[in-house]
Amino acid sequence: MNRIEAKFKELKKARKKALVLYLTAGYPNLATTEKLVPELERAGADIIELGVPFSDPVADGVTIQRTSAAALASGTNLSKIFRTVSRIRGKSQVPIILMGYYNPILSYGLKNFIAECKKTGVDGLICADLPPDEAQELLRLTRKAEIGLIFLLAPTSTPERIKMVSRVSYPFIYYVSVTGVTGVRKLLPNDIRAKITQIRRCTKKPVCLGFGVSNASQAKEVLPFVDGVIVGSALLDCIEKAGINYLDAAKKFTASLSAVKNID
């Protein structure tokens, strides 16, 4: 079974929600990424998203723009990210999702890309600028390789889009909490619950919420009606601020989020 799917089953049994953490791969370098992933898992992360840096990240706010630029400047590319995933697999079986934009994948070659995912132990893929309408080829390849292809739904999604996206997204659905880009926000919109209910009516697949979730109290607020939260920019901000103490800071931050995972 796909590691992501297995993780959701395991969490459900344990009556827990999923904590999904996003790291820009190669920020500030890939050695750091390699060190961070197993540590975050130990601190309570259930799934890791590794951001594949792109020169023109239109769906991202300032934090991920900045970390992506830094990752590119340190020479990060897909081949090196695959090598890093391979090495992480020596130490950890945490489900890993690559998240990024379509062009670097297209440039790598879709077939080669999926083959490398399979070989190195990547479990899923999220492509911010690839709606299902444009993803026929990638859908076919990921299905065959049993690799997840997770699509997004947004506050603007119509009932038809919700139906279509929930049908093809696997193993879970990524709900974007706000109309906007990734990044830390003080307040989350109050229409989240209604929209999630609407999605639930179309599918039994897990729904995770991302964009804007930045601390334990926000996570606690939304977790009762989703299956997991995705936190990225806030973690990267925390790593950036901590400087050389980044490892402790990231672990502490992860633990604070992990503490609210239980369903009570």
Add this chain to the structure above:
Amino acid sequence: MHKGYFGKFGGRFVPETLVPALSEVEEAYRTIGQSSKFKTRLNDLLANYAGRPTPLYHAQNISRRLNFKLYLKREDLLHSGAHKINNTLGQALLAKMMGKTRVIAETGAGQHGVATAIVCALLNLKCAIFMGKVDVERQKSNVYRMRLCGAEVIPVQSGSQTLKDAINEALRDWVTNVRSTYYLFGTAAGPHPFPTIVRDFQSVIGRETRKQILRVEDRLPDTLVACIGGGSNSIGLFYPFRRDPVNFIGVEAAGMGISSGKHAAALGAGRPGVLHGTYSYLLQDKDGQIKIAHSVAAGLDYPGVGPEHSFYKETRRAKYVSVTDKEALAAFHLLSEIEGIIPALESSHSLAYLLKDKKKFAGQLVVMCLSGRGDKDLEEVLRVENE
């Protein structure tokens, strides 16, 4: 043909949040955009506000130098000084009739920004223009023009701080304010339906040209020539002739020379990929990261190109060539000196190509799109020539 595609090029590669917004624009264009109320209003504005039809001028002095008959389609005489207003009038009117209250746009040198600010002032729409910080600094008079017309100019500090990043930032704004805001895309690129909408609004160039040349010459031209940045003036000129036995030539910016790596020749030296919502030729490195374009003409300074041009390239319907900054500057001077017409640096590229390869056109009837006037470029030309 698959919806939103030109052969294998085009599509709608955008975050999910924008998919419904693009469908809304597509639907509005299909209904409101085809209504007689819309068309009557647009035609009135094109004629009495923008100054259409523009002349098709037989440039005799330059024709003698070239040894073939050259006509110039004078888009430079339009209000705002370039062809951009054909598109901004159409799209802003559409936005207004859709009930949108705010319009955003990207701009490089400021031509599309100015053309957008102008029509937003006219139609009483709130307007925000995204412009790379580098461009804001080197195009001060255009920034002032936009502000005079009531637009907010937002300097973009991310990435290379030029046109490509202005588009990124405009897309980020649109994702955030999607319900109230219309994104008025400036060229025949971007996600579906923009390549089609922009082409249709710019096709007035080709439709007029066709009528005018048949009237004066009683035949179709042998060749059409236009410059290519994103490719809106060229596709507007070419499209109405697509079923005619007429050659199309698109001229890209070779900047400091293709081999220098500092150029904007996406079709000539790029490979297909996805940027800003569309699958088309673009400048990218081996990892699929987007390269920064270069051209002395800010309007050509874009690493991508409209998908219909990629389709024309693959099917060989059009031929794509390029000329350097230096060649374009020489053509800029020549047209000013012997015709008394100061062309935009973008349009100077088309003329530079005709001068360079003039032997190929001996005895032909050629129409070139003079897409804009050069007033906006005077400072830049002075700066470059003093270096």
